[in-house]
Every structure is written in structure tokens, then in C-alpha cells.
Amino acid sequence: MLKRIQEIYSYREMIVSLVRKDLRGRYKGSVLGFLWTFINPLFQIIIYTMVFSVIMKSGIDRFYLYLIVGLIPWIFFSSSVNGGAVSIINQQDIVKKIYFPREVLPISYVTSSFVNMLFCFVIIFAVLFVTGVGINPLAILCLPLVMCVEYILALGIALISAALTVYFRDLEHILGIVTMAWMYLTPIMYSVDMVPKNIIPIFNLNPLTPVIIAYRDILYYKRIPHLDTLFQATVFGIVILLIGSITFSHLQKNFVEEL
């Protein structure tokens, strides 16, 4: 395991250049180019805000802000899971011909989605300042930790889905449905308080719930998240990453034969 991590570390330049290639190549040729990184989530936010604060009134104060702090981390997570799933298949030409630790591919995909999220946080901070809500500097200090936990979580799930999709191609499409359901099962557009008490235990099994709650505490409520929440999120993240990397290293031996 340690040897594996060392090896992946020695391939760090490959991760960096794949991330750079992905970020630069993604909108190459389109007129608005990199702006699409912002436009896409911006419109999602506008649409959801219209629906939930004009048509189906949720009664949450400043709903747009409430939504945005959960939605942008969610977009990162769901794109990591969906894109991570096909990261090996889409690069099968290299996988078949060159040796490198296969983990590099999902890692770089998740990382590039992560960098994308960081750019999108510009929107969040812009909204915070423009509307005069402002920030709590002490709470903001917790933000990198929460982001790290979400990264670990997303990476763990991306590793599992990437490895399984090689053997079982339907997973790519199944995951599309799963992430859609997952989004509504995560308190992004509503608060945990609205969830009926009797299903709360099941609800708490969702590893993303504490992460989103933490984001919201920091940015929306401007307070330091509960230690409980942070602890829960971290444990979830580490466990899933462990499962992910073990599954991956086990399955990757036969990748080339299955591709």
C-alpha cells in the first residue's frame, strides 16, 4: 500500500499535466471558453431558485445563497462520480499501451473537477459580498478541511466506479440515475429539519450529508461546524477512500484484458 502511494506520488507530474490538459481542453473551441465553467452552475442556481422561492415557496431566507453553497460542492461530487467512472475506459488507448499506476486517471479526473469547483467558489464569494452577507474569517478557516474531506470522499467513490465500469459498462448509465436520486436524498435544496424523524437514521448514512451541512454552516450560517459533523464526514471519507483504493488495486490487474 505504502509502495503504491509512493509510486503514485512519483507520477504527480502526470496528474498535474492531465488536470491541466483537461481544464484547458474542456472548452477549447467554444466561443465563451472557460466562462462555461461559471455559466453552467449559474443557470442551474437561477432555475432552482426560481422554482423553489417563487413557485414552490420553501420559506428559507435568502434561498439562492442557501442553495448555492450546497449545489456547487454537489456538482463537483456528481461530476467526479460520473466522469470518474469512465476515466479508465476513455483513456483505454494509453492504458493498453503504457504502464503507469492506473489510479492516476481517476485521481486526475477528480482533481480537475475539484479545481473547477474552486473556480466556482468565486461565484459564492461574489454573492456573499455583493449581497452584503459577508464572511466569518474563523469559520472560513474550516473550509479547506471540509473541501479535503469531500475530495477524499469523491475520490473513493470515483475509484470504485472507475474500476467497476471497466468490467461492467452499464454502470456508466446506472450511475447517472443514482446520482440524480442521490442529489435529492442530500439536503441541498432543503434542510435536514424538514426530513421526517423516523427516516433520519437512514438519511444519516448518506456520507455527503455531513459534508453539505458543514459547507452550509461555514458559508450560510457563518459559524464553525459542529465537531460531530466534521468527525462524521472525515470518518466517512477515509473509510470510503480505503474501500475504493483496495477495490481498485484488486481489479486493476485485469483492466487491459477487459478493455
Next chain:
Amino acid sequence: MNAENVIEVKNVKKKFKVYFDKGSSLKEKILFQNRNRYEDRFVLRGINFNVKKGEAIGLLGKNGCGKSTTLKLLSRIMYPSEGTINIKGRVSSLLELGAGFHPDMSGRENIYTNASIFGLTRKEIDKRMDDIIKFSELEEFLDNPVRTYSSGMYMRLAFSVAINVNADVLLIDEILAVGDVSFQTKCFEKLKEIKAKGTTIIIVSHSMGQIEQICDRAIWIEDGLIKEEGVPKFVGQHYLVEMEGKRLEKIEEEFQEKLDEQNINDEKENIMSIKNVRNARIQSFCSSRAVRTGNGLVNFINVKLYNKEGKETIVFKSGEEITVKMNFRSNLEGIKSNFAVSFSRDDGLYCYGTSIYKELDYLVDIDKTEEVTMRILNNGLLQGKYLLNVGIYAEDDIEYDVIWNVSEIQIMSERVDEYGVCRLEHYWQVDELKLVNSIEVTSIGE
């Protein structure tokens, strides 16, 4: 692991599942369970070899023998089903050139991407950058997007990156055919230089020349097993002779089949075309490439080749006896003719020709003769494909019937150490010693 070995391959086997009809989607997996039947096919059936530091090994073998699989196992792209492979140090595999190139990015950026895939860090790439650029000879184009490159330039850039990854073990699969001749030579020189620095190299190539030049040892793999291992020159010769033998066997087989068919056809033909031989210009005894000219006063009706045992064939060994038998028919009485026989090589080079009249001042009386035979006691032709030409001429060189390429013959040789058109009978002498077959040494006086 033995201290001086860099690579140890122990009893490595590799099997692949060969699906009869593979489905990888859920529907296919559930609905067509019987389609998921597969059989195991062993590509490697127990391979053992060790490689010392700085050694260069060439892997030989026909397509599908398992040499590329071996290389993939060594590079850890695949894992063996049984057995172990131990490698010390960084392995770099040049199985694919230009991996990860992005057409819209500049040459320089692509160098970074490509080199990083080989596991280099940014520092290491920066250090090698000048060497890579210099080697690729693409200085002026380096900041243009790669999509504007010609395919030769593309490959040159890719090769330059690959060859400058200072690995401890370098695996190369059939990629030395890059760019123009001068660049190829340069790549080859670079490989030699890398080898001299102590890098272990393993090459898969079909070019014996390349393997002989660079490798210390050749390994011939056949049907998943090592068939021979040793000095590249000798292993290569054995390999080539066997490959050639197999090819000729096949040609011989086809020829015999055609012969059987022909015998039946000939009987029919003889009945049908007795009156009008002229119309059937290209007859069944001629090869498909035959060209026939002449006024037809005298016609060949059969031309056949026999070996020493009197068996009809078109495959001969170098130095073997060849007999050319010609049968003919005349449409006029009282003709005297000259017979000519010549050989050309497959590429058109005229090798040898002679005629009975010019050589012996003799003309054949057609009415009284049934068959003219030329016996070549010791053919000096070297390995290759040759074409037989025959002709019947009048005394004043007017063509009665000339058939170019009447037969294609294959000459095979156990030696591949001779070059040119034909073997000249000779021996070597060193002072008073006469050398025979490079083994026996006899004194000239004896």
C-alpha cells in the same frame, strides 16, 4: 534475486479468456448467459529467462507467438497468470509513441504531458528538455500546436521524448521505423549510446539486422515457449531458415495441388486443342505471370522442372540439381531449331541464360526429337524467387515460341551469409592453410 540480474522471469504463463461472443452490458450478461462461455487460451506456456544489467535482448518469433505479450508483462501493463517477474529499477516501455498528445497544445506542452506519462517529474523533464528538443530537430516548430505537424514530425517528437526517459530497463516494440532514414539511423545510434550507459534493453523486432546490430542475445519464442536462446546471429539464422522453410512448404503444397488439378485438365485439353494449339497461348503448364511471344511455327506443349530424385517440383535448394524438360510440337515439317533457357530473379534481374546453338553450335531436328532437357548440375542461385524463361528460335534468331516466366521457382538456402546474385565456387586460404567450412582446416599440401 540474483545480484547481477536486472530482470528475472520465472516460469511465466499467461492465459487469456477467449469469449465466444462477449457481452459486457447488463442485458447481455443476464439474457445471454450462454454467450459468456469462454475458453482459456495460453499465450505463454512457461517462460524463463534472466537479463543482466546493460544487456540487450532481442525477442524473435512469428506473429502471435507471445513476444508482445511478454513485453506487456515485463512492463506491467498485464500481469502473469502464473509465475513471477522481478525487475530492478525504473522500466520504460516504448510500446506506444505520442501517448497523451493533445493536438491543440504546442509541441513543448505535449513534451511535458507525454514525458509525465512515463513517470518523470517536472524537474526531470526540465532537465531533459534541451536534449529532447535537440534530438527531435523541431526547434522552430516547438511552439506551434501539434495538429499542424506532419506525421513524420509528430513521430519524431514522440520518439525524442520516449528515448530521453532515462530508464533502467527499456522495452521497445517495433517502433524503430520512425521518420526518414537519417532519423532512423539517429535513433539507432541513440539506442546504442543508451545501452553503453548501462541501460538494459529488450527489443521486439522483425528486422534481424536491427537485432543483430544492437542485441547481445536473442530469444526465439514459439507457441508460448522459448525455442532457442543465444547469439543473435545464429538464433536469427535458424529462425529465418525455419520461417522460410514453412513458407516454401506451403508453396510446394499449393503447387502439388495445382499439379493434380492440371493433370486432369491436360487430358481434356489434349483432346480439345490438338488442332489449334496456337489459340491456347498461355497453357496450364505456364505460371500466371507467363508472357508468350513468337510466330508459333513450333510450340512448347510442356515445360517441367524436376529435382535430383526425378520428382516434379518448383522448390530447390541452393546448389541442388535442376532439370528442365521441354516438349514441343511443330506445325511444319523439316524445321531445325535452337533451344534457349534462362533465369531471372523475381525483381527482374537477368541471372543466367544460354542456348544450345550458341553454346554447342547444334540445331535440334524437331521432327525427330521428342524432348529437349537441360540439366543444371549445381545451381549457384542464392535464396530467393526466380523465374524460368524458355524459347525456341530459328537459326537466324526468329522466334518460334518464347515463354517468359514459364515457371516461378523458389531457391532456399541453409546459409544466409552470402549476398548477391549467385554463389561463386571458392575456398579461402590463409598462408598455407586451406579453410573449409570455417571448421576444418587442411594444409594445402595434403
